[in-house]
Amino acid sequence: MAHSPIVPQRVYWLVFITLLLLTLVTVDVAFYDFGWLNIYLALALATTKALLVVLYFMHLKYSSRLIWGFVGAALFWFLLLVGLTGADIFTREWVPDPPGWGANGSGP
Amino acid sequence: MSTPLVELPRTSRVNYLNVSYGIRSWLFTTDHKRIALLYLASVTLFFFLGGFFAVLIRLELMTPQGDLVQSETYNRLFTMHGVIMIFFFLIPAIPAVLGNFLVPLMIGARDLAFPRLNLLSWYIYTLGGLFTLAATVFGGVDTGWTFYTPYSSTYSNSNVMLTAVGIFITGFSSILTGLNFLVTIHKMRAPGMTWFRLPLFIWAHYATSIIMILGTPVVAIAILLVGLERLFHIGIFDPKLGGDPLLFQHLFWFYSHPAVYIMILPAMGVINELITCFSRRRIFGYSFIAFSSIAIAVLGFLVWGHHMFTSGQSIYAGMVFSVLTMLVAIPSAVKVFNWTATLYKGSVSYQAPMLYALGFIGLFTIGGLTGIFLATLAVDVHVHDTYFVVAHFHYIMVGGTIMAYLGGLHYWWPKMTGKIYPEGWARFAALVIFVGFNLTFFPQFILGYLGMPRRYHVYPEEFQVLNVMSSAGASILGVGYLIPMIYFIWSLRYGPKAPENPWGAKGLEWLVPSPPPPHNFDVTPVVTGEPYDYTPESEEAHAR
Amino acid sequence: MRAEMASGASSATSVELGRSPLAHHFDDLEQQFEASTLGMWVFLITEVMFFGGLFASYAVYRSLYPEGFAVASRRLDYLLGAFNTAVLICSSLTMALAVRSAQLGQSRALRLFLAVTMALGLVFLGVKVVEYSHKIHEHLVPGPSFRFEGPHARAAQLFFSLYFAMTGLHALHMVVGIGILAVLWILAWRGRFSPQYYTPVEVAGLYWHFVDIVWIYLFPLLYLISRT
Numbered sequence: 001m002a003h004s005p006i007v008p009q010r011v012y013w014l015v016f017i018t019l020l021l022l023t024l025v026t027v028d029v030a031f032y033d034f035g036w037l038n039i040y041l042a043l044a045l046a047t048t049k050a051l052l053v054v055l056y057f058m059h060l061k062y063s064s065r066l067i068w069g070f071v072g073a074a075l076f077w078f079l080l081l082v083g084l085t086g087a088d089i090f091t092r093e094w095v096p097d098p099p100g101w102g103a104n105g106s107g108p
Numbered sequence: 109m110s111t112p113l114v115e116l117p118r119t120s121r122v123n124y125l126n127v128s129y130g131i132r133s134w135l136f137t138t139d140h141k142r143i144a145l146l147y148l149a150s151v152t153l154f155f156f157l158g159g160f161f162a163v164l165i166r167l168e169l170m171t172p173q174g175d176l177v178q179s180e181t182y183n184r185l186f187t188m189h190g191v192i193m194i195f196f197f198l199i200p201a202i203p204a205v206l207g208n209f210l211v212p213l214m215i216g217a218r219d220l221a222f223p224r225l226n227l228l229s230w231y232i233y234t235l236g237g238l239f240t241l242a243a244t245v246f247g248g249v250d251t252g253w254t255f256y257t258p259y260s261s262t263y264s265n266s267n268v269m270l271t272a273v274g275i276f277i278t279g280f281s282s283i284l285t286g287l288n289f290l291v292t293i294h295k296m297r298a299p300g301m302t303w304f305r306l307p308l309f310i311w312a313h314y315a316t317s318i319i320m321i322l323g324t325p326v327v328a329i330a331i332l333l334v335g336l337e338r339l340f341h342i343g344i345f346d347p348k349l350g351g352d353p354l355l356f357q358h359l360f361w362f363y364s365h366p367a368v369y370i371m372i373l374p375a376m377g378v379i380n381e382l383i384t385c386f387s388r389r390r391i392f393g394y395s396f397i398a399f400s401s402i403a404i405a406v407l408g409f410l411v412w413g414h415h416m417f418t419s420g421q422s423i424y425a426g427m428v429f430s431v432l433t434m435l436v437a438i439p440s441a442v443k444v445f446n447w448t449a450t451l452y453k454g455s456v457s458y459q460a461p462m463l464y465a466l467g468f469i470g471l472f473t474i475g476g477l478t479g480i481f482l483a484t485l486a487v488d489v490h491v492h493d494t495y496f497v498v499a500h501f502h503y504i505m506v507g508g509t510i511m512a513y514l515g516g517l518h519y520w521w522p523k524m525t526g527k528i529y530p531e532g533w534a535r536f537a538a539l540v541i542f543v544g545f546n547l548t549f550f551p552q553f554i555l556g557y558l559g560m561p562r563r564y565h566v567y568p569e570e571f572q573v574l575n576v577m578s579s580a581g582a583s584i585l586g587v588g589y590l591i592p593m594i595y596f597i598w599s600l601r602y603g604p605k606a607p608e609n610p611w612g613a614k615g616l617e618w619l620v621p622s623p624p625p626p627h628n629f630d631v632t633p634v635v636t637g638e639p640y641d642y643t644p645e646s647e648e649a650h651a652r
Numbered sequence: 653m654r655a656e657m658a659s660g661a662s663s664a665t666s667v668e669l670g671r672s673p674l675a676h677h678f679d680d681l682e683q684q685f686e687a688s689t690l691g692m693w694v695f696l697i698t699e700v701m702f703f704g705g706l707f708a709s710y711a712v713y714r715s716l717y718p719e720g721f722a723v724a725s726r727r728l729d730y731l732l733g734a735f736n737t738a739v740l741i742c743s744s745l746t747m748a749l750a751v752r753s754a755q756l757g758q759s760r761a762l763r764l765f766l767a768v769t770m771a772l773g774l775v776f777l778g779v780k781v782v783e784y785s786h787k788i789h790e791h792l793v794p795g796p797s798f799r800f801e802g803p804h805a806r807a808a809q810l811f812f813s814l815y816f817a818m819t820g821l822h823a824l825h826m827v828v829g830i831g832i833l834a835v836l837w838i839l840a841w842r843g844r845f846s847p848q849y850y851t852p853v854e855v856a857g858l859y860w861h862f863v864d865i866v867w868i869y870l871f872p873l874l875y876l877i878s879r880t
Binding site for chain 3: 218223292294295296321322329344362627
């Protein structure tokens with residue numbers, strides 16, 4: 001059976017209601033301050049929603065391993081882009097200033 | 109590989125060239141073989157246009173003074189040379205011409221998975237090319253092919269927008285080609301054509317497609333953001349707003365470093381076919397070569413920061429990128445060693461395609477090893493932005509990619525056109541190109557090491573001798589490229605008819621008539637054996 | 653002889669030529685379906701990387717200028733954003749149901765769900781137009797006319813540059829998606845789809861859901877950075 005299986009309507013509606021509820025939660029948590037956790041919480045919620053869409057609406061749950069592989073590759077390469085770019089941006093300040101540098105605000 | 113093929117009288121045979129006539133039958137074709145020829149015509153045009161700019165550059169550099177062009181003009185010359193050669197020749201050359209023609213034939217498919225997308229990719233390429241041509245006509249671009257911000261986004265007064273649009277559009281043709289190859293290789297293989305029976309040319313194109321798919325969109329967005337910044341003054345890379353110009357370089361090199369492997373991987377794929385055929389030997393270490401292609405594609409995405417060692421990038425990132433860059437040497441060396449091992453004790457014959465292949469191995473090795481110098485953080489600070497870098501990447505791109513492209517074009521020319529080219533002239537041209545190439549670019553290693561920076565049109569007098577050598581070599585190289593152009597066209601009309609398999613080579617493409625019929629295979633072939641089956645038994649069978 | 657060669661290429665497997673949805677170079681509809689869906693997934697991977705460049709830029713600047721981004725984010729109307737999120741989730745549901753109708757061969761339901769999906773897409777774009785015009789009025793469009801009070805004006809301009817680039821590109825994908833659905837609606841009206849052949853609907857569905865996912869990330873990242 002190569003064509004996607006016919007998913008029961010009930011599943012679609014369940015996913016739909018979960019997505020709406022998660023959206024409410026997403027909005028709600030933005031009104032509390034969890035410090036550095038804020039962004040990770042928002043991303044975790046968004047990722048949960050995205051997973052629901054990918055798995056059920058896009059039928060990934062019922063797809064071949066090949067397609068799982070391609071989706072995984074997309075994720076991996078995106079993290080690569082962010083990760084290695086970040087590796088530069090966030091370690092630039094680690095370098096101690098040479099002696100006599102930046103004493104009167106001339107440093108970067 | 110045993111393949112039942114119906115024997116038909118060769119003379120009345122319908123092939124993809126004579127199945128229909130007229131300009132419409134070409135412009136609306138969805139046949140991958142015809143699209144390959146459309147690409148062949150267009151990339152050749154861009155090759156000679158880019159070459160024309162190179163001629164002007166080398167003429168200017170004959171003397172230490174700026175006597176031929178002004179510095180602004182010179183900036184535009186090297187930018188247009190780079191933009192045209194990279195985006196409009198090197199990247200599409202092997203995949204879109206040879207790959208397009210051969211991928212379906214080699215795996216036993218009737219066409220690529222999406223023939224109309226394939227045609228669309230050529231139109232997109234042509235449209236992007238027209239924008240770039242327009243930019244050339246209106247005066248060119250002076251940002252360098254790298255479009256570094258904030259110069260490109262704010263200060264340059266040249267045709268940045270037109271060129272950026274051209275490159276942005278052309279990127280999608282590359283994406284569509286990669287997409288088509290990936291799906292075709294996954295879903296359209298003939299019965300029995302398992303992954304480890306695929307010709308290594310296919311593995312190389314699979315790896316190339318991965319880069320096209322994952323890298324090209326990132327450069328597209330980077331170029332788009334530069335365009336938006338110029339047009340609407342939104343400020344994503346604008347340092348005046350606290351934006352980071354290096355962010356552009358990250359996005360740019362995320363694609364543009366792997367793009368080097370878009371150029372070299374298919375070339376390596378071609379070399380596998382040539383080496384095995386002309387040394388009559390099975391490839392040494394099939395699976396190592398296959399996986400090294402994939403390894404190069406993946407590792408290629410981890411090393412882009414080595415273009416930014418002196419840019420103000422964090423030195424810690426620099427160290428990581430430096431180490432990761434060295435890793436690329438491993439799969440590349442695996443390939444070189446395996447090719448040499450294949451040649452060992454082979455019955456080598458020196459036909460024109462083989463001359464290019466041997467040239468490739470030598471020049472690629474030099475280009476690759478000097479790449480390790482440049483990957484070394486400390487050495488790179490010394491030779492960064494000098495002619496050493498210029499020489500290094502020309503050894504890879506001209507000595508590697510173009511050598512393999514020409515070798516492949518000679519090798520499959522009888523299949524593509526049904527005509528034989530003059531062998532003597534072809535060997536002569538290969539020799540001229542090899543000599544001209546080395547004379548052009550070897551002196552540039554020395555120039556760079558002595559400290560001559562790239563992208564200047566005046567230089568101290570002590571560099572003149574080496575520069576004159578380089579310019580002399582360039583003129584030899586130019587003649588070398590014109591000769592095949594002439595005899596290829598000549599052979600279309602006067603060349604003798606090519607048989608099905610003029611080289612006695614293995615592979616499904618050699619089992620169909622030359623030129624192949626419109627749908628490649630009258631009967632879907634069933635593959636039963638490994639590729640490169642140049643065993644004594646099969647050689648005897650061929651002789652009979 | 654000639655005709656036989658041209659059309660009889662794979663007579664053993666191909667269904668009757670002409671109106672058959674099977675293209676000449678595939679062996680059967682199953683292979684064609686697999687190739688098409690794989691092709692769309694691969695295309696979506698390129699889209700991930702395309703938006704990925706923007707998300708990477710966002711990640712860099714948000715971590716460099718956390719306060720500026722928080723301040724700027726409060727200038728967006730999160731209620732409109734939430735409303736639009738709900739609209740897109742609804743449209744994803746109707747799109748999924750449209751694919752299901754196509755699988756079951758329910759042509760009327762297919763056309764209905766396609767139409768609802770398109771309508772929801774238009775609602776989304778309408779809200780986006782309202783939001784954009786507010787931003788223009790408030791001088792929040794980056795460039796010479798940009799006005800932002802307080803110490804974070806420069807970071808805010810970076811934020812709004814990203815806001816317009818990301819939501820603009822997303823809206824463009826919505827427009828394309830609505831166009832594709834319109835074509836599908838016409839094809840469905842002409843009765844081109846059947847339980848054996850509904851590949852275009854499935855593939856368009858993948859695209860539509862992907863555009864929804866992009867918004868699922870954009871909403872919290874742009875509208876909800878800090879509301880405390």
